[in-house]
Amino acid sequence: MYIDTHCHLSVEDYDDIDLVIKENKENKVNRIIISGCTKDSIIESIDLTNKYEGIYLTIGYHPSEVNEITDKDLELLEEQIKSNSRIVGVGEIGLDYHYGKEDIELQKELFRKQMALAEKLHLPVVIHSRDATEDTIGILKEFPNVIGDIHCFSGSLETAKIYISMGYKIGIGGVVTFKNSNLYKVVEEIGVENIILETDAPYLAPVPVRGKQNSSKYIPYIAEKISEILSISVEKVAKITTENAITLFDLK
Numbered sequence: 001m002y003i004d005t006h007c008h009l010s011v012e013d014y015d016d017i018d019l020v021i022k023e024n025k026e027n028k029v030n031r032i033i034i035s036g037c038t039k040d041s042i043i044e045s046i047d048l049t050n051k052y053e054g055i056y057l058t059i060g061y062h063p064s065e066v067n068e069i070t071d072k073d074l075e076l077l078e079e080q081i082k083s084n085s086r087i088v089g090v091g092e093i094g095l096d097y098h099y100g101k102e103d104i105e106l107q108k109e110l111f112r113k114q115m116a117l118a119e120k121l122h123l124p125v126v127i128h129s130r131d132a133t134e135d136t137i138g139i140l141k142e143f144p145n146v147i148g149d150i151h152c153f154s155g156s157l158e159t160a161k162i163y164i165s166m167g168y169k170i171g172i173g174g175v176v177t178f179k180n181s182n183l184y185k186v187v188e189e190i191g192v193e194n195i196i197l198e199t200d201a202p203y204l205a206p207v208p209v210r211g212k213q214n215s216s217k218y219i220p221y222i223a224e225k226i227s228e229i230l231s232i233s234v235e236k237v238a239k240i241t242t243e244n245a246i247t248l249f250d251l252k
């Protein structure tokens with residue numbers, strides 16, 4: 001059995017959510033954690049937890065939403081988290097400097113506020129960090145009681161080791177299957193004990209379906225690649241990454 005620890009599931013991307021869930025189960029992906037990271041997707045994903053078993057959520061405002069979010073929205077976020085036991089973390093939250101740094105201070109402020117919320121509610125965080133490693137680590141260090149998942153990790157071994165030393169798990173997705181990726185070197189060194197699996201669907205589909213619409217049902221391709229890199233059985237990858245996810249997000 002597998003857990004997809006990070007995906008996005010919306011009618012904007014998928015015509016038939018029933019079919020997505022059915023195909024996930026056929027591929028042994030029995031549990032998924034949807035990331036609701038905009039105001040609309042949070043509402044939509046909460047709705048999905050009322051319709052389906054095996055769906056959990058992390059919710060939090062993505063750094064790209066920084067200009068939309070007020071303190072009122074943060075209060076609403078807290079209420080939403082408190083009122084739904086399937087919400088198991090805060091995220092994806094973090095820093096994204098890929099499209100410029102004009103709003104860097106606002107991003108940091110929003111990130112800190114949501115880290116503080118996770119600390120207050122004793123929940124793990126799901127971190128989005130793009131072209132912002134140093135600042136991300138700096139802010140995580142301000143919250144030593146918070147742990148979480150470094151979502152869609154694609155950095156250096158040195159960076160991975162810093163996150164691990166702070167209690168974070170490394171989220172490995174489709175990028176590890178890409179020919180031009182060096183992520184296998186990180187996987188080789190950190191081992192399956194520090195990894196959780198994710199698709200980030202509908203984005204970043206793994207080889208051999210690269211370029212297509214991604215879905216949680218493709219998690220086994222990522223697990224197979226990791227088993228190949230580490231020369232361990234795919235069953236062991238499934239077992240340990242599932243245990244890691246259950247522990248980190250305290251899944252019931």
Ligand code: NI
Nearest residue numbers: 006035092200
């Ligand atoms: Ni995502």
